Amino acid sequence: MAADSVNKRLQTELMQLMMSSTPGISAFPQEGNLTRWTGTINGPEGTPYEGLTFKLSLEFPSNYPMSPPLVMFTTPMFHPNVDMAGRICLDILKDKWSAVYNVQSILLSLQSLLGEPNNLSPLNGQAAELWDSDPKEYKRLLLLRHRSGDA
Amino acid sequence: MAESTATDPTDWDGTNLPFISSLDAALRCEVCKEFYTAPVMTNCCHTFCSICIRRAFNNDGKCPACRTNGQEYQLRRNTIVQDLLDAFLGCRDKLFHFATKEQDSIFRDERESTPSNPQPSSQSQRPRRRAAAAAAAVKLSDDEKEDLQPVEPAPPPDDGLVACPVCSRRMKVDAINAHVNKCLDNPVPAPSAAPASNPALVTPAVRQLRSTRTATRSGPLFERLPKLTYSMLKDKQLRQKLRELGISDAGSRKLLEERHTEWITIWNANADATYPKSKKEMLDALNSWERAHTRPANNKTKLADWSDDNWAAKNSDDFSSLIEKARANAKRQKIEKVEMEPDSFRKETASAPVPRLSASWTETAIGPSSQPPISAQPNIRNAGMSFSPQPTPSIDAHIDHHPHAQPSVLPTESLMGAQPNGGRPLLRTQPSVTMSLQYHSNLPHVPSMYSPPSQEHRTHAPSQSQPQSRQLSSSAYSSASTVPVTVNINDKRKYESVE
Numbered sequence: 001m002a003a004d005s006v007n008k009r010l011q012t013e014l015m016q017l018m019m020s021s022t023p024g025i026s027a028f029p030q031e032g033n034l035t036r037w038t039g040t041i042n043g044p045e046g047t048p049y050e051g052l053t054f055k056l057s058l059e060f061p062s063n064y065p066m067s068p069p070l071v072m073f074t075t076p077m078f079h080p081n082v083d084m085a086g087r088i089c090l091d092i093l094k095d096k097w098s099a100v101y102n103v104q105s106i107l108l109s110l111q112s113l114l115g116e117p118n119n120l121s122p123l124n125g126q127a128a129e130l131w132d133s134d135p136k137e138y139k140r141l142l143l144l145r146h147r148s149g150d151a
Numbered sequence: 152m153a154e155s156t157a158t159d160p161t162d163w164d165g166t167n168l169p170f171i172s173s174l175d176a177a178l179r180c181e182v183c184k185e186f187y188t189a190p191v192m193t194n195c196c197h198t199f200c201s202i203c204i205r206r207a208f209n210n211d212g213k214c215p216a217c218r219t220n221g222q223e224y225q226l227r228r229n230t231i232v233q234d235l236l237d238a239f240l241g242c243r244d245k246l247f248h249f250a251t252k253e254q255d256s257i258f259r260d261e262r263e264s265t266p267s268n269p270q271p272s273s274q275s276q277r278p279r280r281r282a283a284a285a286a287a288a289v290k291l292s293d294d295e296k297e298d299l300q301p302v303e304p305a306p307p308p309d310d311g312l313v314a315c316p317v318c319s320r321r322m323k324v325d326a327i328n329a330h331v332n333k334c335l336d337n338p339v340p341a342p343s344a345a346p347a348s349n350p351a352l353v354t355p356a357v358r359q360l361r362s363t364r365t366a367t368r369s370g371p372l373f374e375r376l377p378k379l380t381y382s383m384l385k386d387k388q389l390r391q392k393l394r395e396l397g398i399s400d401a402g403s404r405k406l407l408e409e410r411h412t413e414w415i416t417i418w419n420a421n422a423d424a425t426y427p428k429s430k431k432e433m434l435d436a437l438n439s440w441e442r443a444h445t446r447p448a449n450n451k452t453k454l455a456d457w458s459d460d461n462w463a464a465k466n467s468d469d470f471s472s473l474i475e476k477a478r479a480n481a482k483r484q485k486i487e488k489v490e491m492e493p494d495s496f497r498k499e500t501a502s503a504p505v506p507r508l509s510a511s512w513t514e515t516a517i518g519p520s521s522q523p524p525i526s527a528q529p530n531i532r533n534a535g536m537s538f539s540p541q542p543t544p545s546i547d548a549h550i551d552h553h554p555h556a557q558p559s560v561l562p563t564e565s566l567m568g569a570q571p572n573g574g575r576p577l578l579r580t581q582p583s584v585t586m587s588l589q590y591h592s593n594l595p596h597v598p599s600m601y602s603p604p605s606q607e608h609r610t611h612a613p614s615q616s617q618p619q620s621r622q623l624s625s626s627a628y629s630s631a632s633t634v635p636v637t638v639n640i641n642d643k644r645k646y647e648s649v650e
Contacts, residue, residue, distance in 0.1 A: 004439060004443075005183065006443075008183070008185070009183055009184055009185075012159060012184040012185070013184065015159045015161065016159060016160075016161055016184075019159065019161035019164060020161060020164075062443055062444070063210075065182060065183075066206055066207060066210040067210075096218075098213075098215045098216070098218065099181070099182040099203070099207050099215035100181040100182060100215045100216055102184070
């Protein structure tokens with residue numbers, strides 16, 4: 001797939017993201033490189049993540065949108081489906097990817113993943129265990145992780 | 152479509168006609184997010200650009216919208232979408248002009264009308280206005296299109312009403328939005344003014360014209376090309392096929408296959424187009440695909456701070472010593488040969504002081520003395536890894552954190568570390584690259600080209616600080632990360648990553 005078609009599509013997505021301004025999510029290309037973006041999602045209300053902001057990096061392959069972008073949390077994350085390096089286990093970023101998805105739908109899916117983890121196939125076993133058994137400890141560890149990113 | 156490059160459905164937000172946004176969006180391909188180019192319909196009734204859906208099918212054989220399995224031969228041209236698109240693009244600029252420029256005048260009308268205008272007057276005005284428009288249209292049908300503009304009443308009658316941009320009917324401001332929507336979807340209710348004020352709307356006559364033109368243009372000129380079963384073809388046969396198609400037959404087997412696939416995709420998508428491209432344009436498209444396709448691998452072998460000159464300067468001692476040795480060697484052999492060979496050969500060796508047996512070697516070593524010896528270089532390039540004479544952080548990460556890698560990579564590290572000031576970099580680079588490749592094949596999955604290896608393998612490192620979760624997290628990690636390999640839709644990506 002030609003590079004210009006990737007760039008063109010990413011430009012369109014950027015324009016749409018900026019014009020439609022979905023609350024709670026945002027994304028913008030990193031300096032001078034349209035194929036690497038930084039995304040931000042706000043923790044959804046009514047979840048342990050409420051009030052926290054998380055940054056992500058999105059890296060688009062040269063045959064995007066036929067292949068999914070590589071998405072990672074850059075803010076330290078405590079979540080059953082995110083490992084300690086920020087790698088995310090989400091089906092639509094792997095085998096369930098479809099060319100009709102875009103940055104907006106990825107960020108919205110990730111936002112909802114925060115509130116509804118898939119505890120059956122965890123990347124972070126501790127988080128998966130605590131999610132149901134000990135919400136207080138979960139929240140404490142989450143805040144500890146999140147604060148470690150500020151330092 | 153040149154005019155559609157810089158447009159977006161959100162253009163309509165904040166204009167007088169924000170509801171056009173959904174119409175605008177409906178005429179765009181879900182994959183490329185542009186207006187359809189050669190729209191085709193799948194067997195699951197989803198419409199995409201021909202080239203987008205063909206690429207998607209090549210990639211994973213599934214409809215991007217619903218994941219139903221599909222194949223290229225099931226695609227059918229969706230001509231009605233092309234007609235709708237032509238109609239919309241024909242009037243988009245005018246609509247947009249109206250939606251933005253005329254804003255002031257509409258607001259002026261609104262301001263003037265809303266307080267003072269009673270309901271009955273608007274109802275009484277409408278039939279009169281329609282009659283006038285009908286009369287105008289009748290008069291117009293004989294005239295040229297240039298006369299269209301003056302017919303629009305330049306000073307709007309002070310009736311507190313607004314003209315519909317499509318059918319020119321005048322109505323209350325409150326009603327205009329709903330009306331324009333209806334008017335655009337179905338222009339028939341106002342037959343009097345519609346054809347005149349909106350030449351882009353497709354009349355049956357126009358459609359007739361277009362369909363005949365389509366038939367003559369895309370019918371015999373672009374026959375669809377069959378796909379090939381590459382495994383049945385030998386390299387030579389495949390190259391022959393490429394030459395027959397008029398495209399390059401250079402490159403590796405894998406590249407040949409991919410180039411052929413891409414060309415078939417471009418060609419067959421063009422066969423679906425109402426306005427097909429010329430072969431030259433298609434060849435340009437193929438070239439731009441090829442540039443994009445091969446560039447990432449090349450970029451990756453050079454680090455951001457890499458420069459040939461620095462490398463040459465750093466290793467200039469090695470080079471000069473090598474060159475000296477090579478020269479000495481050449482001299483010695485020359486002397487030997489001169490002594491041994493007959494006169495006829497003496498001339499030749501005198502003019503070219505390079506001995507025969509080692510000609511290729513000495514040439515590369517002596518030639519441009521500032522360059523690193525080329526003999527070692529191509530191997531590194533082909534390996535497609537981020538390789539540099541200095542040990543890079545990514546390679547360090549491989550070494551430190553991957554359990555499989557320990558035995559085979561340790562020597563690599565020591566070689567790499569010794570290299571910048573070591574005696575003969577070119578001899579040592581060779582084994583180190585092979586070893587890293589070996590290490591790659593040990594991996595449970597091939598790291599994809601856009602994932603920095605350092606991060607990839609860091610996953611194992613932090614779990615040391617989390618002993619209780621280590622078991623679970625690493626097993627889950629491996630199960631998650633094997634997905635790209637086990638699922639065959641990612642074949643392409645796998646290949647790219649390896650390359």
